[in-house]
Amino acid sequence: YIGVTNISAMIVGNVSSFTATSVILKTPLTAAQMAQLRVGMYITTNMVNATTVPTAATDSWGNQKLPNPNYYLSVISGWSADGTTINVS
Numbered sequence: 001y002i003g004v005t006n007i008s009a010m011i012v013g014n015v016s017s018f019t020a021t022s023v024i025l026k027t028p029l030t031a032a033q034m035a036q037l038r039v040g041m042y043i044t045t046n047m048v049n050a051t052t053v054p055t056a057a058t059d060s061w062g063n064q065k066l067p068n069p070n071y072y073l074s075v076i077s078g079w080s081a082d083g084t085t086i087n088v089s
Contacts, residue, residue, distance in 0.1 A: 010036050013086075015045070018072050022085050029083035037079055043088060044073040 011033050014026040023043065057065045074088035 018045075021089075022087050023072075025084050025086070029079070029086075031083075034079060034083055037076060037086070039076055039078060041076045042073065043076050043086060045071050 011029065013023070013029065016024045016026040018024070029037075059065055076086060077089040078087040079085060080087075
């Protein structure tokens with residue numbers, strides 16, 4: 001496991017919708033963008049998942065912390081040949 005923080009997005013897609021197993025794009029990925037994808041890569045968004053409520057948390061002293069974000073995050077398991085769908089696990 002290698003963790004990297006604050007890296008620039010490799011691909012910024014125009015998303016139509018999310019499911020438990022896929023990201024459906026409004027605008028298909030180009031061949032160059034699909035060439036950047038790898039199975040096992042993380043996929044994440046800066047869009048809040050409106051179907052779940054963020055969970056509250058406290059620190060070790062009992063102080064209320066900001067709610068944990070509930071962004072869409074998964075691992076790429078494949079993608080469609082036409083570039084309209086990214087499959088996730």
